[in-house]
Amino acid sequence: MSRIALLLRKDALVLWRSPFLLGILLAYPAAIAVLVGLVASYASSKPRVALVDEDGLPPTVEIAGKRFHVDRTIDQVSKNVKLVRLSPEAADHQLRTGKVVAVVTVPPGFIATLKGMVQSPRLEVELSRGTISSRVDQQVQALVYSLNRQLQRAYIGNNLRYVTLILHGGNGSFLGRPFNVLGLERAEKVLQGMPRSPDVEQLQGFIHDARLALANTGAALRATAHPIEYVRAPTRGRTWVLSAEVQAYALGLTITFLALMLAAGSLAAERDENVIGRLARGLVGLGHLVWAKVALAAGVALVLGVAIALAFGVIIEIGGVTGGEPWHRLPLLVVGLLLAGGALGALGALLGALAREARSASLVAVLVVLPIVFLGLIPSEVVPPAGWVSAGLPFAHAVSFFSSALYDLSPWGEVLRQGLWLVGLGLVFVGLARLAARRLLA
């Protein structure tokens, strides 16, 4: 048995005999799943948006002949935000303190301008600073879009009433003034009672064409209002809880924490147990020692990663979730778990060598794991420097590998790219850990 294998066997035995640590290892995936759920639910919660009514919105408004209940309309259009009515001062204060993420102000004269149908009234939106402001901006735009749609329906309905008058004739009113219209139908009947002549026939032809054209006015108006119709298909596929992303992040988070902790703690423990000198005097080289910790981290990552994937898979199968668990991709996931576990173990070994004591090493690993994970969660398009730093750490590559290995139709290119990243980072960290391991002898 090689020296690395002997040390690996020893570490596995030590781990097995540490019931508290083993319990944490088993409970950790469950805790991670809950945390991911909380984060996801937070991410999908409605942001709080202040509504400042400087126009004194009445309970109901009649626009283009249609009656709108203001509060009900606000409820209907604010599906993605939580609108709260505030005074201008309170809204300003809450925006500055971050209690609301945006302030939508209805300026004086808004309803009057809207009713006039000559100018478009303005809604003023002020957003908080920060990375979610773009998302809030989109949600407020969606709110205005929903309002516009309701108003468009009213306007189109109103316009169509005039078209109907032109077609069929009858009484109408405009800006409060009543009027009577003959209408194309009645005009046609009048012409039919008249002696035939080229002029009459020309007028009859015009009326026929105009009726045909006006019959399509409704569809044309709607098409003009919405050149592209957005149609949402019925919901299909997995819920977010079982999504590919959540599974990839749960795997990545779990093995990042475990591999860093185990490798850092177990390498520093060699010094705590005073065994490092005994090993270093020719029995086991420092390089072999580092590789043994890398192998330990990779092994534990493999076992727990497969356990998590199996748990997800069983839930998905029992729930009859669309798409099912891609069992045939499990061997590819195994490769990813070994590579990611190894690369993270190498980083953990580096931390352990730098910290030198098991307690310090474990603490350092816990402190380091959160920034590593959060850096990996920040989209590089949003904060490019976070993406650059994250590219130099294994977490984001591991998550991309898992996601691609499990769910991409053609995963090979991405898996190869991320696999090479993990191997490269692992080798760099092994080299650094080997150099730093000399500190353990001091």
Add this chain to the structure above:
Amino acid sequence: MSPLTPLLAARGAGRRFGQRMALEPVEVEVWDGEALALVGPNGAGKSTLLALLAGALEPSVGGVERRKGIRVGWAPQRPAQYGRLSARENLELFARLEGEADPEQAAARLLEAFDLPGEASPSGNLSVGNRQRLNLAISLLGDPEVLLLDEPTAALDPQQRRRLWDRCAVLREAGGAVVFATQNLDEIERNAERVAALREGRLVFTGTVDEYDRSETDTLFA
């Protein structure tokens, strides 16, 4: 074995920890059948010198020479073993790492020789004395010709001390050597032929036990 070269020698070997020079460059030779006692107050550099001779530490300056094919056993002052493994598992693991042909048999032999418990309880639960016995037993794996012992009897009862020195005597009769650090004058008189005295990281005396007894250096340390 060639009698022209020492079994083990420090050639201007010194060690620095950060800014502090723990051991100034020293010249020490260990010859066949010899017992060398290292003496000096706490922090004098005895443990550092033993670790350098054992190869557990790399010298910052100079080097350590070993006669070709010589095996060295080392028992550091603080026991060096895995607390979650039993005494037997520790011995079997280090026997495998030392390249023992039959690790189980070597472990069983040393368990018996040092009167160590063979059950599966972790060695971290053993008494201080038993942990030191295990520490010494591990140092004997691989049948070393040279034994480097750092205050080996501090936690041993009289019977175990006698057994240890008897074992060392057998080793020396077979042409091996023992280097041990001690604070005990009686152990020097009974078990050493030569003495090397260290103070504040410097080698301040080397000579026979008689010369050491006659010198004024002993009053400084022992």
